[in-house]
Amino acid sequence: MMKKYEELMRLCLEQAQKYRFEVAPNPMVGAIVYDENEDKIISQGVHEKYGENHAERNAILAASDCDFSDKTLIVNLEPCTHQGKTPPCADLIIEKGFKKVVIGTYDPNPLVCSQGVMKLKNAGIEVITGVLEDECKELNKVFIKNVTKKLPYVLVKIATTFDSKIVTQGGESKWITGEASREYVQKLRAKSFAILSGSGTVLADNPALTCRIKGERTPDRIIIDRHGKIPFDYQVFRDDGARVFLATNNLDRDFPSNVIPIAFANFRDLFFKLYDYGVYSILVETGKTILTTLIKQEMADEIYKFVSPKIFGSGLDFVGNLGVYKINECYKLEFCDMEKVEEDILIKAKFRYDD
Numbered sequence: 015m016m017k018k019y020e021e022l023m024r025l026c027l028e029q030a031q032k033y034r035f036e037v038a039p040n041p042m043v044g045a046i047v048y049d050e051n052e053d054k055i056i057s058q059g060v061h062e063k064y065g066e067n068h069a070e071r072n073a074i075l076a077a078s079d080c081d082f083s084d085k086t087l088i089v090n091l092e093p094c095t096h097q098g099k100t101p102p103c104a105d106l107i108i109e110k111g112f113k114k115v116v117i118g119t120y121d122p123n124p125l126v127c128s129q130g131v132m133k134l135k136n137a138g139i140e141v142i143t144g145v146l147e148d149e150c151k152e153l154n155k156v157f158i159k160n161v162t163k164k165l166p167y168v169l170v171k172i173a174t175t176f177d178s179k180i181v182t183q184g185g186e187s188k189w190i191t192g193e194a195s196r197e198y199v200q201k202l203r204a205k206s207f208a209i210l211s212g213s214g215t216v217l218a219d220n221p222a223l224t225c226r227i228k229g230e231r232t233p234d235r236i237i238i239d240r241h242g243k244i245p246f247d248y249q250v251f252r253d254d255g256a257r258v259f260l261a262t263n264n265l266d267r268d269f270p271s272n273v274i275p276i277a278f279a280n281f282r283d284l285f286f287k288l289y290d291y292g293v294y295s296i297l298v299e300t301g302k303t304i305l306t307t308l309i310k311q312e313m314a315d316e317i318y319k320f321v322s323p324k325i326f327g328s329g330l331d332f333v334g335n336l337g338v339y340k341i342n343e344c345y346k347l348e349f350c351d352m353e354k355v356e357e358d359i360l361i362k363a364k365f366r367y368d369d
């Protein structure tokens with residue numbers, strides 16, 4: 015039966031992820047009412063919009079006159095117990111008399127936080143947790159950060175040579191990785207609320223920092239330009255419907271209407287402010303200076319390092335001086351995944367500041 019639950023859980027995740035931007039900062043959730051005796055999906059429900067019905071409620075509504083007493087509910091996130099913008103799902107599940115509930119991962123929301131599982135169990139419902147847990151956590155990693163820290167999830171993308179260089183000693187950086195890796199980055203952009211870059215990169219390359227995949231949303235842009243060095247006719251300031259957050263302490267000028275200036279003390283301060291603007295996740299695409307500061311200030315959550323099969327020898331390293339003298343002073347990561355992207359390798363790792 016576990017294989018079946020995993021298959022159905024995968025289906026929940028597939029449906030849920032379609033509403034990434036609509037539901038934020040709430041989680042992406044999908045639910046299925048399943049008949050184990052008949053091996054049949056009775057109905058499916060998804061959380062489609064922030065403030066509206068949760069997935070469990072939609073799945074139950076879609077199975078209107080069903081007898082739930084021998085049915086199983088599959089859901090990728092623990093059912094809620096709190097009265098939020100919608101009534102508690104756990105109560106509805108109990109009221110409908112479900113036999114079994116299969117859950118992907120616990121809800122880290124302090125208002126829920128394992129109370130959902132407890133409530134269902136206390137009502138005599140069989141509860142199975144941790145089905146496809148890693149995948150369920152991965153899908154909602156932005157929500158997990160948002161609800162526990164009130165900060166955006168920060169993913170750093172970096173493209174380096176085999177010896178971790180990002181520029182040759184002659185100043186060249188195009189292109190280090192292959193076309194497939196660069197296409198992969200476009201997909202990352204499509205999933206991000208905003209892309210962050212700094213004045214060094216913008217002045218050197220004049221990038222557009224848009225998502226070039228047709229039909230995908232254009233992410234907002236965050237430009238770090240403390241002293242206001244970038245002229246407003248640079249591509250990043252183009253009015254293409256995306257918001258442009260200009261992190262600067264040079265506020266004594268006129269800004270184009272699509273540009274929102276933000277004064278900031280450090281990255282934590284900036285990210286709290288951006289979170290209030292609805293920037294729930296950030297893809298960082300910068301050079302060495304910003305990355306070094308982000309790591310030092312413990313603000314990067316994850317890194318995607320594209321490694322090309324090239325060696326420069328000399329040149330610019332992707333990260334600078336972090337003040338590490340002893341091995342036990344180093345910054346720690348946890349490797350999460352690795353894949354071949356045509357000629358390159360992509361390494362995915364999460365920062366572990368608490369270890």
Ligand code: AOF
Nearest residue numbers: 040041043061068069094098099100123
């Ligand atoms: C969702 N969708 O399908 C589930 C959620 O303000 P509310 O009532 O929408 O409650 C939001 C919280 O409910 C959310 O932070 C999460 O903890 C929990 N579960 N939320 O938006 C869902 N199952």
Ligand code: ZN
Nearest residue numbers: 068093094103
């Ligand atoms: Zn709920």
